[in-house]
Amino acid sequence: MKIKQNIPSRSYSGIRWTTNKSNKKRLIIDFDKKCAYCDDADKYAGGSKMYHVEHFAPKEKFPELKFTYDNLLYSCPFCNISKSNKWPSESSSINVVGNNGFVDPCSDEYNNHLKRNPDGSIFYLTPVGEYMYYELKLYLQRHQLIYNLERVHKKLKEVKQEIENRKRLNKTVDNLESLYKDLCVVFYEYYNDFFDEID
Template sequence: MTNNIPFRESHPSRTCTTQYTDHKRFKPHLRVDFNQRCGYCHANDIYLGGATVFHVDHFAPQKKFPDLRLNYSNLVYSCPYCNRSKSDDWPSTDATQNIANDKGYIDPCGEEYVNNFCRDPQGNIVPLSPVGIYMHKRLRFGLRRHQILWIIHQIRVTMNELHSELEKKPADYALLTQLASLNKEYLQYWDYITDNKANA
């Protein structure tokens, strides 16, 4: 597994101290704290419709633990795919027992989250522990959509780097050719996402 890639490059946190009477009002704070990414699959919201499409997930489900509905430490900025897949699933009757018999969920803000997943060189999410396997299956991390979103982001980062280089050397034909090729590849993957084929 030496060729595997760290699962995420940024670590989410929960810093909001404001109190609201509606959990949805926390979304702008969560978006900042979670670096505009789904706490579970790490998908960037810019590729999925932005904050308007993303959900406020209750880590310990509000249906089972209504007292935590407005507790910011229990909220996760989540893409709609992960939120719907997780739904009200929970391994115990105790909100603090998030794992039981290798089943359950790791808090995305916990330091140990990244120890349970990585990416293979193709961008697929790989589980690294029994609970990681459970989450991988339950949250459908094996869908090609996760790989495609990761690839799109890598291409975009490289394109931005090339644009910076072209500002220094605007007539560099090799850079222009590389950028054109990456742009074509980016658009192909983008079409895959926008055609809703990435649910399989």
């Protein structure tokens, strides 16, 4: 499976806003409230207030790109802090040297380097993917748990909607209600594991 279900698309180019706060408002929408690198939904880390504006080419090395929207990403604190100001070259346009570097998660190429196992854990496919996997700490169990929480939550909403639809048509819902209860248990177990992992 792909590491990211949808490749984010930046809605602006160049420098339009000169504060992180202004850029962040747009990034939240462009990245569908998910981390550019690991695809974790921000609601599991305290919402957008806890997420960061990440500079793909680090602003410490390339201050001229500090507010260039094409260089900005919406990132969870785990990926952003792990990546920090790491960069493989002295040029902002050279993001990979040999097997070291970072692929822009807004490109289709990102999914060529990293994937997900059926259990939701992330794994790498290439040497560059391996570099990103370890530098971004994509091996953390939280990424797997959040992926599964989202997946079960989506299924819960679908089943609940189908129950409501069938009730309106006076159709039987016993099997669906049983499935809904089972999914609630699964969601609770992932949720429990997630908070155990944080402690």
